[in-house]
Amino acid sequence: MTFTITELRVTIRGTEILRGVDLDVQKGQVHGVAGESGSGKTMTGLAVLGLLPHGAVASGRVELAGRDLLGLPDKDLGRVRGNEIAMVFQDPATSLHPMLSVGRQLTEHMRSHLGLSRAEARERAAELLAKVRIPGPAEALTRYPHQFSGGMRQRIAIAVALACDPQVLIADEPTTALDVTVQAGILRLLRGLCDELGLAIMLITHDLGVMSAIADEVSVMRSGAVVESGPRDTVLRAPSHPYTRSLLEALP
Numbered sequence: 176m177t178f179t180i181t182e183l184r185v186t187i188r189g190t191e192i193l194r195g196v197d198l199d200v201q202k203g204q205v206h207g208v209a210g211e212s213g214s215g216k217t218m219t220g221l222a223v224l225g226l227l228p229h230g231a232v233a234s235g236r237v238e239l240a241g242r243d244l245l246g247l248p249d250k251d252l253g254r255v256r257g258n259e260i261a262m263v264f265q266d267p268a269t270s271l272h273p274m275l276s277v278g279r280q281l282t283e284h285m286r287s288h289l290g291l292s293r294a295e296a297r298e299r300a301a302e303l304l305a306k307v308r309i310p311g312p313a314e315a316l317t318r319y320p321h322q323f324s325g326g327m328r329q330r331i332a333i334a335v336a337l338a339c340d341p342q343v344l345i346a347d348e349p350t351t352a353l354d355v356t357v358q359a360g361i362l363r364l365l366r367g368l369c370d371e372l373g374l375a376i377m378l379i380t381h382d383l384g385v386m387s388a389i390a391d392e393v394s395v396m397r398s399g400a401v402v403e404s405g406p407r408d409t410v411l412r413a414p415s416h417p418y419t420r421s422l423l424e425a426l427p
């Protein structure tokens with residue numbers, strides 16, 4: 176399975192935000208997308224999911240398992256989103272509802288998408304929490320997001336994203352809001368899930384340190400396009416584009 180973005184263009188009210196993005200994410204690999212603020216990393220992720228801001232127009236191809244997602248009717252895209260492609264955001268509050276128990280958030284998703292009974296969904300929810308290393312998973316199901324630390328909340332958001340067994344996970348700055356001590360654990364978790372489940376992970380981050388820790392492939396974006404792409408060590412150790420070099424030189 177390959178997840179391929181070809182010539183993705185996005186225009187918002189006459190301004191071209193993405194100017195032909197090309198990206199290939201392989202199963203079992205973490206593909207890091209780097210680039211300074213405003214380069215279009217987040218817009219690329221949102222375009223894939225059909226979650227662009229009002230008034231945005233997208234063209235190009237976003238291909239998963241032989242289908243072009245950009246061409247799908249809203250109803251079918253809704254099914255792809257959550258089922259085949261899931262997203263994790265910088266702030267877990269974006270994906271978690273504050274008023275619903277962790278168990279409810281995990282199981283509702285699964286019950287509607289996978290058609291499981293209440294008991295089956297509950298069992299799978301506890302398994303998912305164990306997979307993302309939440310201590311005491313059965314008890315954790317009865318608790319609410321605010322009862323967990325930021326790092327644990329991000330783990331729960333990852334569990335929610337994985338609930339329907341997606342093939343592709345888009346993680347947009349998943350560790351940026353977390354303490355440095357907690358970041359490494361989340362990155363290790365994502366890497367482990369990628370290997371264990373054969374996920375294709377698109378990891379959006381402005382942090383080249385994060386990139387070098389877990390990415391297999393790296394693409395560097397600038398002003399709405401990918402300027403350089405390749406295996407991590409090649410891009411980070413022997414960059415061919417001057418912009419990548421300047422990003423690396425800017426590292427403390």
Ligand SMILES: Nc1ncnc2c1ncn2[C@@H]1O[C@H](COP(=O)(O)OP(=O)(O)OP(=O)(O)O)[C@@H](O)[C@H]1O
Pocket residue numbers: 187192210211212213214215216217218219228381
């Ligand atoms: N709702 C919107 N309407 C118009 N332009 C927008 C809108 N949202 C974002 N943009 C523009 O789209 C461009 C790309 O933004 P995007 O958020 O994808 O960048 P990014 O690389 O993810 O940066 P950051 O790391 O700051 O999130 C920016 O120039 C931004 O100003």
